Amino acid sequence: MSATSAAPAPGSQDSSGDSRELRRALGQFATGVTVVTTRDPASGHAVGMTANSFSSVSLEPPLILWSITRTARSLPAFLAASHFAVNVLSAEQIDLSVRFARPAEDRFAGIAWREGLGGAPLLPNLSALFECRRVASHEGGDHIILVGKVERFARFERPGLVFAQGRYGLVADHPMQQPAAAPESGRDPHPYDDFLIPLLFRAYETLFAAFSEELEAAGTSGPEMRILAVLSIRPGANFDRLTRAAYLGEQTTEAALARLIGAGHVAGDRRTGLMLTESGTARLAWLIRIAERFEAGRMGELGPGEVDRLKAMLRRLAGTGG
Numbered sequence: 001m002s003a004t005s006a007a008p009a010p011g012s013q014d015s016s017g018d019s020r021e022l023r024r025a026l027g028q029f030a031t032g033v034t035v036v037t038t039r040d041p042a043s044g045h046a047v048g049m050t051a052n053s054f055s056s057v058s059l060e061p062p063l064i065l066w067s068i069t070r071t072a073r074s075l076p077a078f079l080a081a082s083h084f085a086v087n088v089l090s091a092e093q094i095d096l097s098v099r100f101a102r103p104a105e106d107r108f109a110g111i112a113w114r115e116g117l118g119g120a121p122l123l124p125n126l127s128a129l130f131e132c133r134r135v136a137s138h139e140g141g142d143h144i145i146l147v148g149k150v151e152r153f154a155r156f157e158r159p160g161l162v163f164a165q166g167r168y169g170l171v172a173d174h175p176m177q178q179p180a181a182a183p184e185s186g187r188d189p190h191p192y193d194d195f196l197i198p199l200l201f202r203a204y205e206t207l208f209a210a211f212s213e214e215l216e217a218a219g220t221s222g223p224e225m226r227i228l229a230v231l232s233i234r235p236g237a238n239f240d241r242l243t244r245a246a247y248l249g250e251q252t253t254e255a256a257l258a259r260l261i262g263a264g265h266v267a268g269d270r271r272t273g274l275m276l277t278e279s280g281t282a283r284l285a286w287l288i289r290i291a292e293r294f295e296a297g298r299m300g301e302l303g304p305g306e307v308d309r310l311k312a313m314l315r316r317l318a319g320t321g322g
């Protein structure tokens with residue numbers, strides 16, 4: 001190949017060099033991960049293999065391509081079949097990527113797949129799906145380039161799996177990118193919102209307002225839940241300690257505590273010590289289930305793994321490890 005006139009960047013290679021280095025350089029280009037499937041017309045068997053060479057070609061007509069190594073055992077099936085399906089894996093499907101890249105008796109064993117156009121297997125829980133008629137195959141060195149016309153496709157609300165530098169990754173917004181337009185919040189953005197503490201506070205306010213609505217619908221309130229939670233980890237706390245640990249004002253604590261004592265969920269003496277009754281413990285367990293459901297619903301807006309990372313970072317900031 002001809003060398004460019006510009007001086008190569010440090011660490012760069014001519015691509016005529018070592019193919020391992022070429023592979024590493026190509027690995028700098030992040031891709032999604034697909035499992036391309038078909039039905040072998042000769043045997044009638046389902047066939048599929050992991051591929052990240054998938055690429056869009058044309059919108060009108062709708063064409064895509066992927067390339068298959070000449071040594072793939074699946075090659076004859078893909079060249080003989082009229083259709084193939086490009087199953088774009090979602091972030092939680094690393095196991096499928098690994099499975100369809102390894103030799104196995106039956107890669108589809110135990111997977112609830114369904115049949116698509118031309119009998120090509122369609123996998124569950126994808127990020128996107130393209131069902132294609134094979135319209136061309138081209139020589140491509142040690143690979144064959146298969147071009148498909150998209151006859152049917154689907155997009156699912158699941159982030160895709162990413163592959164870069166020989167490793168699996170997740171889709172995440174770049175911190176320097178403007179955030180996607182947020183739904184109308186009824187409040188103008190303020191320069192302070194770029195600072196961590198106001199941001200944390202706003203996130204808390206927004207989440208807590210929504211959670212409070214759910215608690216009210218369940219016939220309770222945030223302060224009641226906090227009091228139950230504090231008494232579960234600090235049984236015997238007196239009124240002052242309880243107020244401080246629950247981050248509540250005295251009046252709010254008093255009103256919520258009176259309701260909890262009246263309902264039989266808390267017993268004891270405000271001065272010498274308060275504790276949960278059996279019904280208070282059961283009520284807290286029920287409220288925690290409501291909180292878990294709420295979190296699962298709300299945190300669904302974040303990507304997989306992001307919630308755990310966020311919690312770990314917040315624990316570090318809070319000085320409680322993580």
Ligand SMILES: Cc1cc2nc3c(=O)[nH]c(=O)nc-3n(C[C@H](O)[C@H](O)[C@H](O)COP(=O)(O)O)c2cc1C
Binds near residue numbers: 048051052069074098
């Ligand atoms: C992330 C990833 C991407 C891959 N992409 C391709 C590809 O685009 N084309 C290809 O021929 N093989 C690709 N492979 C390798 C094949 O999946 C692997 O060689 C597979 O065993 C071929 O199956 P077969 O020999 O049963 O046909 C990829 C493997 C992985 C893990």
